[in-house]
Amino acid sequence: MRFTRASRMILLTAAAASSLCFHSSLTCVDAFHLTPPSSSISSRRATTTTATLPHKSSRATRCSSSSALQQSSSTSTETETPTSSPRKLQLYNSLTRTKTPLTPIASPQISMYTCGPTVYDSAHVGNFRAFLTYDILKRTLLYLGYDVDHICNLTDVDDKIINKCNAESISLQELTDKYANAFFDDLEALNIIKARAYPRATEHIEEMARVIIDLEKNGLAYQSEEGSWYFAVSKKEGYGTNLVQLDPDQLKKGASSTTGGGGAQRSASGMALDADEYDADKEGVRDFCLWKAYKPEFDREDATWDPVVEVVVDSDDDGGDEEQQQQQQQTRRIGKGRPGWHLECSAMARKFLGPTIDLHAGGIDLKFPHHENEIAQSEGANCAPFCNCWVHNGFVNIGDEKMSKSKGNFLTLRKACPTSEDVRAYRYLVASSQYRNPLSFTEAALGAAKGALKRLDRIQVMIDDALKSSSSSSSSDDNNKNEDSSSAIVATVEKELANFEVAIADDLSMPRASACLFSIVKAAEKEFKRVAKLNKDETLEETPSLDVVGLARVQEALKQMDQVFGIYYEVPQIKGEEGVDGTDDDDVNGGAVPEDVMDLVIQRTAAKDAKDWELADSLRAKITELGFAVKDVKGGDPIVSKV
Secondary structure (H helix, E strand, O other): OOOOHHHHHHHHHHHHHHHOOOOOOOOOOOOOOOOOOOOOOOOOOOOEEEEEOOOHHHOOOOOOOHHHHHHHHHHHHHOOOOOOOOOOOEEEEOOOOEEEEOOOOEOOEEEEEEOOOEOOOOOEHHHHHHHHHHHHHHHHHHHOOOEEEEEEOEEOOOHHHHHHHHHHOOOHHHHHHHHHHHHHHHHHHOOOOOOOEOOEHHHOHHHHHHHHHHHHHOOOEEEOOOOOEEEOHHHOOOOOOOOOOOOHHHHOOOOOOEEOHHHOEEOOOOOEEEOOOOOOOOOOOOOEEEEEEOOOOOOOHHHOEOOEEEEEEEOOOOOOOHHHHHEEEEEEEOOOEEEOOOHHHHHHHHHHHOOOEEEEEEEHHHHHHHHHHHHHHHHHHHOOOOEEEEEEEOOEEEOOEEOOOOOOOOOEHHHHOOOHHHHHHHHHHHHOOOOOOOEEOOHHHHHHHHHHHHHHHHHHHHHHHHHHHHHHHOOHHHHHHHHHOOOHHHHHHHHHHHHHHHHHOEOOOHHHHHHHHHHHHHHHHHHHHHHHHHHOOOOOOOOOOOOHHHHHHHHHHHHHHHHHHOOOOOOOOOEOOOOOEOOOOOOOOOOOOOHHHHHHHHHHHHHHHOOOHHHHHHHHHHHHHOOEEEEOOOOOOOEEEEO
């Protein structure tokens, strides 16, 4: 049986009904019946959504502890009996702090949520390490036989966005659309497989309002005198101990030794203690903001909402119709304002993927407070475990410092990688690294990645030319002879492919996977060197031939591995920082190439069309001697660039 998304939700609903509400007085949130968002959010008038609340007598009850929730998750997972069997993937789970097999709720389906950008500026290469890590993870899951349902949010309302809108005198929509589009262009340039959806915070105000009401019902949220809503941290068992181990005394106001950007308190180790850029009255010093009350001296009308939540409560009326006895509708307002930083992810994950998800990924700097707060919100509202596996990638460093906008040492993708060669090299640099370790972004590191790509591209072209030459010049008898003979190259390929699959399934061990890739490349290079050496031996009576069977298998293996690496592609043209084309100025269509070089390119193209491979190779060598490289494009003109 293959579980569809609908069947997965049915199973989850059944599991929730039987095991997530642990006491008759505890009524969990109806997280499985979500009202679709409004099709348009251009109007900032009051919006309406519906939630289900219990009778007042049970409003003070809370969801069970994290340990009980986790036990419930395991129980519901055991009821799944999928027949398809994708290969196992071991991941380091930040929740358990160990490397364990990924166990989907409804295999082979994987629900995956990742934290996206705040679209007030161009993302930097440190941000894109995270997005590339998500991509490698998703490609690995697909390679191993899973179906991945991936959601990635866009934060399009917060203090930074409002400040920039005010500074540039533009609307929230205009600013966020500009940088959201730039983000999507950069994803395409890096060959990142798109998520199913990129929901925006401003399009999910209703869902966020419902989460607040659900938290209030479970005794975990309250409204301050000024109208803001806060999460009551002291009432959530295990807060601050899921992904990190924090000393509660550290979280007290004044316990930090330094203050980070935007008012974020930091511990002596530099970990953010409270990244909420909002100073208002609240009951507990550790409580974080869910909804920021409207402040006319700061807030904007195009970044303010007044949502209305229609709640359904249980009725204790003994008379009247049976259905009327069970439910009554009430209308609740949470007040005019805008969402806090953490709320959107809980609301979006619940809407698109359900109350419990398989996999959540993000940068290591988001462990606390953001991801810890997500867990508190989601489990507090849904009465269900939020996520079974958390994956966090390391920083990108400039020198000895983490790259970040607050430090002012960041480089956008377009500034750091101005050419198509640079963009591909950055993808390979990240794809071949161990995702949990820090990554140093230096000219030397990028140069080494470029060298690796040139080697990969060169062997691809050599194999293409050799196979074309073999197919046009070899007789059928020769081909049959090659196919029947044993190939040392094929044996190497099979061995390294097996090692590659072991590596990627072992917590995305991409350095080992990269070593397997180049072991196969080396085997092909040795074959070309062997034949080139024999060709120089004038005593041989027969012309030596290449192992075309082995080379063909190398070509297949490189394509197979590239399902995970994603490095064999043409980088699309993208706009530069100021809207100027960011293509490589050394390309034929973007820069000057000497006429003598272009003449050689034209002659080589003609030689290839005539299947004169020996002449084509000699012309390529002459082009290289003049300081240029030529790259063939299937169905198009070759690309010439400076070496």
